[in-house]
Amino acid sequence: MTRIERVGVVGAGTMGSGIAEVCAKAGFPTTVIESAPEFLETGRIRIESSMAKAVDRGRLDAADRDAAWARLGFDTDVSALSDADLVVEAISEDRTAKFGLFARLDEVTPAHAILASNTSSIPIIELGMATGRPRQVIGVHFFNPAVVQKLVEVIPSTVTENAVTATVRDFVGERLGKTAVVTADRAGFVVNRLLIPYLLQSIELLDSGVNTAAEIDTAMKLGCAHPMGPLELCDLIGLDIVAGVADVLFEEFHERHYAAPPLLRRLVAAGHLGRKSGVGFHDYS
Ligand SMILES: NC(=O)c1ccc[n+]([C@@H]2O[C@H](COP(=O)([O-])OP(=O)(O)OC[C@H]3O[C@@H](n4cnc5c(N)ncnc54)[C@H](O)[C@@H]3O)[C@@H](O)[C@H]2O)c1
Structure with missing residues (x-):
């Protein structure tokens, strides 16, 4: 050894x-x-x-x-x-x-x-x-x-x-x-394989118009004791990175829950990448 x-x-x-x-x-x-x-x-x-x-x-x-x-x-x-x-x-x-x-x-x-x-x-x-x-x-x-x-x-x-x-x-x-x-040599290993579908679902919920970004983040922070809500976390990671990891997972598994939602694509196209660009799901300017 x-x-x-x-x-x-x-x-x-x-x-x-x-x-x-x-x-x-x-x-x-x-x-x-x-x-x-x-x-x-x-x-x-x-x-x-x-x-x-x-x-x-x-x-x-x-x-x-x-x-x-x-x-x-x-x-x-x-x-x-x-x-x-x-x-x-x-x-x-x-x-x-x-x-x-x-x-x-x-x-x-x-x-x-x-x-x-x-x-x-x-x-x-x-x-x-x-x-x-x-x-x-x-x-x-x-x-x-x-x-x-x-x-x-x-x-x-x-x-x-x-x-x-x-x-x-x-x-x-x-x-x-x-x-x-x-863990096994599969895209996303453990953490991203579980985290990314959760983040993508939060973006779909926001896009459905049922809840605001603040409501979604507050619900997960106070309901699940997460230190940060999913949309705040997307902003911290960078929306381009979230979309890139989702694409890698989708390419590997071809499963719907790894497909980057349209709202995420549009924000990335707009240069709204989260904290690093000053605006994402929340405004940091
Ligand atoms: N940033 C993260 O949150 C994160 C988390 C986990 C894993 N990773 C992975 O870690 C790796 C590095 O990511 P990062 O965020 O530190 O990137 P980074 O861009 O901050 O740093 C990469 C560094 O590699 C250097 N480099 C490029 N080609 C080189 C070469 N041939 N020889 C020596 N140095 C070279 C660059 O000059 C740069 O300083 C990537 O594979 C990334 O997927 C990143």
Whole structure:
């Protein structure tokens, strides 16, 4: 069984920077890879400010921050991962780019290394088949923000070795202090497969004219003790992202409850994407 001592994270955007921070704080020497020096610098600053915020808020000792920071390395060349035991890929959700990266990781990492992807929608088996070691390729789906959210979905493909799944589940659960849920290589895994139909139904209810957005959100917050109503949650996630995930689910299962409703399509077309654009189902301007 592979013993994980050194970690690589490829992609230092929203997710990769959070995942690298979590790994470094958990005690792992972690090498962060970006595609260009300016993106690497942005990622480095993102991690530095996130740790500084944790220290300011009393969630992290300054000494622990310094130790975690010292475990981080930054590079623009994937061959810096030649001693990694586990690589977590968190680059943009682009099939061609991910397939190319997995092929390259297969060349530069040691034969025993496990190659993991944070992909939200690309089948893990397809990433595995881009390498010569599909039995050592697995999904690790962190949630945003990775530093805060407790869940990590662990997704073995059809051919992932059981020992690899066990190693990654233990790494996530025992070493990173997250909760791992192992699930199948099917679109949406557990969370999005259940969440997306609920969000789409709330949009259909709104479009039916029976209830306002405020009524729908209030009902679910107070009736089900959800911290946020479904339409507020759509606004937080981004309406374009909700529609994109729904499309992936619909393409996989061809089920009506994954079909993005017309109102969602029209709002996306209008550029009403939620919080990030200032207006979605609610107005943030
Ligand atoms: N944002 C989320 O809420 C979320 C949640 C779970 C999973 N994901 C998944 O995580 C992955 C990353 O998403 P994100 O939101 O962090 O994206 P992002 O756009 O914030 O970051 C992606 C980073 O990858 C870098 N990159 C692109 N190609 C690269 C390459 N070949 N080598 C090195 N770096 C490269 C980009 O420069 C960018 O900094 C995606 O697969 C996404 O589906 C995202």
